[in-house]
Amino acid sequence: MKKVVLVLDGVVGEIFLTSVLEKYFSNNLYIVIVKDPQMIPEKPPSAFSFYQFDPTSEFHLTQTLQEHQEHGASELGDVFLILQDPAESAAVFTIMRKLCKEARIVTLAHKQHALDSSAKAPQDVASNQEHQPDKKDDHTITIDEASIVAGQFISRLPNVPIIPRGFGLGKGEIMQVGVPFGSMFAYRHIGSIQQKNFKIIGLYRNDELLLSTFSLVIQPQDVVLVAGEPKTLTNLYKQIKSNIGQFPSPFGRDIYVYVDMLAQDSSAILRDIEQAMYFHSLIRSTRLFVIVLNPADFSTIYAIKTLCDEDPSVMLKFDYTNQPFIQRLEQDRTKKIGLIIVGRELFSKRIHRKALYDTATPVLKTAALPLEQCKKSLVIINEEMNAGENISSVIFDIAIQTKIDIQAYDFEPDGVHQDEIIKDYEALGRSFGKKVQITKTTSKNPIFYLKELDEPLLHFLPFERCIARSRWLAFFSTKAERLSLLLNKHPQMLVPISLH
Structure with missing residues (x-):
């Protein structure tokens, strides 16, 4: 049986105790020390032992802990110190660390007390610092009350991502983001969004959690719940909040145009590449990849090279492996493709259309009219x-x-x-x-x-x-x-x- 000591006082301590009484784990023994007798419930659960005395008394603390040590061989596992007075908190921490050298102690940091101390005489400051938790103590966790309150206010600011505190690593690996009207994510089904280094877990709509599915469509005013690498989520937040005008995001960032010298003549190949370069110049794509399948005609190859050399953001790749279009497309699917461009000659084959459909990526099919x-x-x-x-x-x-x-x-x-x-x-x-x-x-x-x-x-x-x-x-x-x-x-x- 694990023993947990709770030294509580004030409003925060009372709220904490109420929550523990509602959610406690019956295999633990809770030793609760309070100053206010009104904090002790009339009928405490059997897993709780309540004591009412001044916790700054080393004698009373020693007697209480020794009493429970005699009743069981197990060591104290955790100590929670939630006291209103900073000086009392520091004093109790010092006593507890002396009595329980290996126990984990969770305590509050009192910012205001530190500010007040700065106005005192140097000897008073030194005296206060003697009783502050040692920052190098691996068994101590200090919770900054002021930072938590400030974080709650910050989370209510407009255009600030909401990050759960005290959950997971607490570093922003989980985030919820509201989808505004005009967002590039609005009216997109989740399966069409390339989720690299993050995953859309689900979304909240009309006070209901909808778990993520391929076909679930994100609507304006939904709140999207995402998990992933913190820096990726920060960028994702900006994308979701961005207005229309970001295509090909969020599908991807690059354009891929595929031409095939066995299926298309020279004029059709150059037509597709020219139209791809024109479209690339208009939208917010990062790069244009020109994939030439089955290169054979040297005059066409030279014309393609001349055309692509005009733009440094165009990446030309000749595929000499003789692999069919669907295999090459499958090979490229893992990349950040935001738009695929093909000519009607490639699109006309049913097997090609099926492969394009399975990518869940927008497809631009070129035509006779430019x-x-x-x-x-x-x-x-x-x-x-x-x-x-x-x-x-x-x-x-x-x-x-x-x-x-x-x-x-x-x-x-x-x-x-x-x-x-x-x-x-x-x-x-x-x-x-x-x-x-x-x-x-x-x-x-x-x-x-x-x-x-x-x-x-x-x-x-x-x-x-x-x-x-x-x-x-x-x-x-x-x-x-x-x-x-x-x-x-x-x-x-x-x-x-x-x-x-």
């Missing part, structure tokens, strides 16, 4: 977006960085339009000063609209599982996302959503 000429973007509103699969934050993020307008296209033959989602786009448009054109129609199918439109635009669509299925079966589908496989006229940005 990305540089896009002055507008389009998103087709669908019913599933009501369930939280809202890609509006990504659309606004990219549109703001690339300076293109947004058109929300709501095609409902039955006339029942998605008004809630439309309101979300209108509200975000007002918040960020971005023009949003709303098109509601019951007759003009968006697929026909896109095929007939000669003005190039960037087509946003959720990267749903159905896109990874057979291209030919898309003819029989009524989903706009599935039918979009048949379109190669406009560049398409596929934003990952949850797996079902």
